[in-house]
Amino acid sequence: MGILERKLRQKEEVRESILTAAWQLVQEEGWSMLSIRKIADAIEYSVPVIYSHFENKDAIMQEFTKDGFRKLNTTLIQAQSSANHPAEQLTAMAQAYWEFAFQNKEYYQLMYGLGMPTCEAARQMPELGNFVQLLQTTIKDLIAGSKAVDADPFLKFHTFWSLLHGLVSINMVDRTACPDSLHQLVLQDAVRGFIKNV
Amino acid sequence: MGILERKLRQKEEVRESILTAAWQLVQEEGWSMLSIRKIADAIEYSVPVIYSHFENKDAIMQEFTKDGFRKLNTTLIQAQSSANHPAEQLTAMAQAYWEFAFQNKEYYQLMYGLGMPTCEAARQMPELGNFVQLLQTTIKDLIAGSKAVDADPFLKFHTFWSLLHGLVSINMVDRTACPDSLHQLVLQDAVRGFIKNV
DNA sequence: TTATTATTTATAACAGTGTTAGCAAAGGTA
DNA sequence: TACCTTTGCTAACACTGTTATAAATAATAA
Numbered sequence: 001m002g003i004l005e006r007k008l009r010q011k012e013e014v015r016e017s018i019l020t021a022a023w024q025l026v027q028e029e030g031w032s033m034l035s036i037r038k039i040a041d042a043i044e045y046s047v048p049v050i051y052s053h054f055e056n057k058d059a060i061m062q063e064f065t066k067d068g069f070r071k072l073n074t075t076l077i078q079a080q081s082s083a084n085h086p087a088e089q090l091t092a093m094a095q096a097y098w099e100f101a102f103q104n105k106e107y108y109q110l111m112y113g114l115g116m117p118t119c120e121a122a123r124q125m126p127e128l129g130n131f132v133q134l135l136q137t138t139i140k141d142l143i144a145g146s147k148a149v150d151a152d153p154f155l156k157f158h159t160f161w162s163l164l165h166g167l168v169s170i171n172m173v174d175r176t177a178c179p180d181s182l183h184q185l186v187l188q189d190a191v192r193g194f195i196k197n198v
Numbered sequence: 199m200g201i202l203e204r205k206l207r208q209k210e211e212v213r214e215s216i217l218t219a220a221w222q223l224v225q226e227e228g229w230s231m232l233s234i235r236k237i238a239d240a241i242e243y244s245v246p247v248i249y250s251h252f253e254n255k256d257a258i259m260q261e262f263t264k265d266g267f268r269k270l271n272t273t274l275i276q277a278q279s280s281a282n283h284p285a286e287q288l289t290a291m292a293q294a295y296w297e298f299a300f301q302n303k304e305y306y307q308l309m310y311g312l313g314m315p316t317c318e319a320a321r322q323m324p325e326l327g328n329f330v331q332l333l334q335t336t337i338k339d340l341i342a343g344s345k346a347v348d349a350d351p352f353l354k355f356h357t358f359w360s361l362l363h364g365l366v367s368i369n370m371v372d373r374t375a376c377p378d379s380l381h382q383l384v385l386q387d388a389v390r391g392f393i394k395n396v
Numbered sequence: 397t398t399a400t401t402a403t404t405t406a407t408a409a410c411a412g413t414g415t416t417a418g419c420a421a422a423g424g425t426a
Numbered sequence: 427t428a429c430c431t432t433t434g435c436t437a438a439c440a441c442t443g444t445t446a447t448a449a450a451t452a453a454t455a456a
Contacts, residue, residue: 048415097366138288156387159365167364183356
């Protein structure tokens, strides 16, 4: 009796159509505009059908988060195998990570929970400008009193800010059995490395 | 005629009460649970009154974003003035930045648009574990072939990931008249610095 | 003080959202 | 053909941000 198999196959097809419809809607209108009703309309089924495939909306989005990490991992492995020495491997992987993020913005936004609503708003905010200038001038001073006097302050500032923001936001997302004391060490190590490098 | 003055004063009071009520609700239930109706209930006014003070919900949240940056700037200036040499200043500021983020989570979450819904979900995701391991082993190789053989791979990994994630997310939030070529330089410079430091 | 005008405030609606209970229709089995 | 199980839809619930409209209040003029 292939009936059960056919049913499973059909169910899988609907599940797949939910995901492809959702992904299309996300690409057209972004994550914030994705809704269960829109997916239901797209797949020409009623709303509750979706809930027989996914526990809730979050479960659908988690599926894409997994997809995103899978894709990223593949890209990173590829980059890794393109070099032999660890230093080159790491450089290639950093490049790959960067490219992935911007070639798959929808994935990356979801993976790291970037809301993106502040994007337009942040530009015209004097408080942000102050913050930039504040750090930048200090870095200028640092450069002036160092060997590498020709270093670009704006560039170094961005590195520094990224380092800080990265440390913080990673720690917020990934609280994986890692004591606070170690995060303190990470911060100190990173900052010391940055300064030594200037 | 002090009537106009009194009216302005009363209007300001209502405006202030909206913000304090909103802030209390955020601290109790988080940003995702904040709603206009809840604020209206708290201040014992009807919903449209809120819209006579703020254009929309986003405007209320922007007010807190500004507050957040103001607070951060104050903290950073204080940290800066606690030292004389740039290197020490920067170290103190990094520390202050870190402390601010975690002592004012609500602010930082809003300022950087961290959705925080992935927080619990991310922990039990094998894809994330793979990603961690992948980078970590490469860093282990890097350490093994370097002078500082006693360096902590887990620590270095976190530094590296933070650097990458920071670069990406900062660039996503802050697209301030900065050509892509410069971001490439930032990335290269940061990674080179990290490797040299290992 | 009363009538008129301007301001302030609330009710109720619109168009959405995620989620689910209850019922009708179709599919498979005896 | 009669029964039962599975499937799928309608409609509702409890929310959300936002706004048009109407009522109540306060300030001004007669």
